Amino acid sequence: KNQVExxxxxxxxxxxxxxxxxxxxxxxxxxNLRWYKQDTGRGPVSLTIMTFSENxxxxxRYTATLDADTKQSSLHITxxxxxxxxxxxxxxxxxxxxxxxxxxxxxxxx
Amino acid sequence: xxxxxxxxxHEVTEMGQEVTLRCKPISGHDYLFWYRQTMMxxxxxxxxxxxxVPIDDSGxxxxxxxxxxxxxxxxxxxxxxxxxxxxxVYFCAxxxxxxxxxxxxxxxxxxxx
Numbered sequence: 205k206n207q208v209e210x211x212x213x214x215x216x217x218x219x220x221x222x223x224x225x226x227x228x229x230x231x232x233x234x235x236n237l238r239w240y241k242q243d244t245g246r247g248p249v250s251l252t253i254m255t256f257s258e259n260x261x262x263x264x265r266y267t268a269t270l271d272a273d274t275k276q277s278s279l280h281i282t283x284x285x286x287x288x289x290x291x292x293x294x295x296x297x298x299x300x301x302x303x304x305x306x307x308x309x310x311x312x313x314x
Numbered sequence: 315x316x317x318x319x320x321x322x323x324h325e326v327t328e329m330g331q332e333v334t335l336r337c338k339p340i341s342g343h344d345y346l347f348w349y350r351q352t353m354m355x356x357x358x359x360x361x362x363x364x365x366x367v368p369i370d371d372s373g374x375x376x377x378x379x380x381x382x383x384x385x386x387x388x389x390x391x392x393x394x395x396x397x398x399x400x401x402x403v404y405f406c407a408x409x410x411x412x413x414x415x416x417x418x419x420x421x422x423x424x425x426x427x
Contacts, residue, residue: 236413247318247405247418248357255413293357299412300345301370304357 206231208296208305216311221284225308227277227294237270238295238302239279248293251279284312318419320406326425332394335422338387339408347416348381348391349405357405363389396426 208229217223229237236255240248252261252268254277260269265282281288289312294305319338327333339346347362361371366383374381378397383389393400403423409416 247407247421249418250415253413253415300347300362300364300409300416302359304359306356 206296206303208294208303210292210294210305210308212308213306214309214311216313217284219284219286219312219314222280222282223284223310224281225279225292225294225310227279227296227305229275229277229294229296229303229305231296231298231303233298234272234296235298236296236302237268237277238297239266239268239277240293240295242291242293242307244290251292281310284310286312286314288312318406318408318417320404320419320422322422323420324423324425326427327396329397329426330395331426332392333396333400333424333426335391335404335406335424337389337391337406337419339389339406340410340417341387343408343410343417344386345409345411345416346383346389347405347407347409348389349407349418350402351405351421352402360391393424396424398426401425 211226238253239251242248254261254270256272267280270277291307293307295302321336348360351357360373361381363383381391403421405421407416407418
């Protein structure tokens with residue numbers, strides 16, 4: 205069964221701190237792994253897209269890693285800001301056909 | 315470009331009524347997706363189109379749900395008859411190409427009472 209798991213379910217950190225979100229996926233066929241950020245009441249916004257041959261990709265303070273052998277990905281957020289408070293969703297798939305994880309709810313406190 | 319435009323933003327309807335959700339994708343995008351998001355199940359793909367043709371509708375929950383894309387700039391998701399368990403936020407997204415970023419609309423929050 206295709207599925208994507210994320211941990212932790214929720215996370216609270218102080219502004220300025222770093223954090224890492226985890227994603228394990230069992231998706232076949234597999235060609236790409238995506239991370240989305242979803243603010244409350246808004247649609248998801250793409251942060252990174254990695255193909256199976258890529259190990260890391262950065263988008264500003266966001267850095268995603270991918271290990272296709274262990275089927276694991278992580279999203280590292282550096283120097284967190286209040287605006288980083290959101291749900292972060294890991295998505296695995298083939299082409300434009302993908303499976304969404306349940307998301308990690310991140311709260312950044314002042 | 316204004317992005318993916320969905321209407322209405324909110325819809326409250328009585329059980330048994332027909333509901334039609336609308337989506338205008340980003341101009342030039344050849345993929346269009348309909349998703350449903352609930353607290354219990356997260357984001358689920360309902361159906362997606364490529365060049366106006368439905369490619370995968372395996373996520374459509376029942377025959378009560380139907381989606382059309384009559385042209386490259388418009389799509390509808392219809393629920394008839396609606397039930398309380400259909401209450402959710404429905405997102406439309408569009409993309410250009412196989413492995414490219416999908417852009418989401420603001421969503422339609424549907425409440426069936």
